[in-house]
Amino acid sequence: RGTVKNVGVNYSYFNGKEYVGGVCGANEGTITNCYNKGAVSGIGFVGGVCGYNYVGISGCYNTGSVSGRNHVGGVCGTLGGEALNCYNTGDISGSGTRIGGVFGDAGSNSKITNCYNTGNVTSTVEDKRYIGGVCGYLSGEMTGCYNTGSVITSGENVGGVCGQISGTVKNCYNLGNINGT
Numbered sequence: 001r002g003t004v005k006n007v008g009v010n011y012s013y014f015n016g017k018e019y020v021g022g023v024c025g026a027n028e029g030t031i032t033n034c035y036n037k038g039a040v041s042g043i044g045f046v047g048g049v050c051g052y053n054y055v056g057i058s059g060c061y062n063t064g065s066v067s068g069r070n071h072v073g074g075v076c077g078t079l080g081g082e083a084l085n086c087y088n089t090g091d092i093s094g095s096g097t098r099i100g101g102v103f104g105d106a107g108s109n110s111k112i113t114n115c116y117n118t119g120n121v122t123s124t125v126e127d128k129r130y131i132g133g134v135c136g137y138l139s140g141e142m143t144g145c146y147n148t149g150s151v152i153t154s155g156e157n158v159g160g161v162c163g164q165i166s167g168t169v170k171n172c173y174n175l176g177n178i179n180g181t
Contacts, residue, residue, distance in 0.1 A: 015042065
């Protein structure tokens, strides 16, 4: 369990297998006021700021490109806690499941508030499911979030805000294009 605060990463490249992030790979604590401007790539649990966060993240953003297979997001690949005022402007690409502009996967304990994505979210190859502008798969709560980036995929369970919703979404919107490839 750790606290990560006020960390910025500029113009770098991170490449790994699982739990890969520009600021941290995995954290079971809080992440506050951090950013990543570099490229991040991996296989699973890949995020611009954090690959996996269990407790909470606030005031964080990503402008770099993020790519992976499963659980890929602009800010976090997987979120298990609260997220407040986070955003992504980088391009996100994945070849598997749970790919999102801000979060690839947000679990049942997640609460996402005032987050947005303006980058393009692209899913390629086979087995593409749960692709969304803000979140690929949401089983928690989302309020006041939006997407203006394009979601480009021929996959299943695709949406401008969320690819799959098993939780609650309030006051969210999409202005981005959703295109099949």
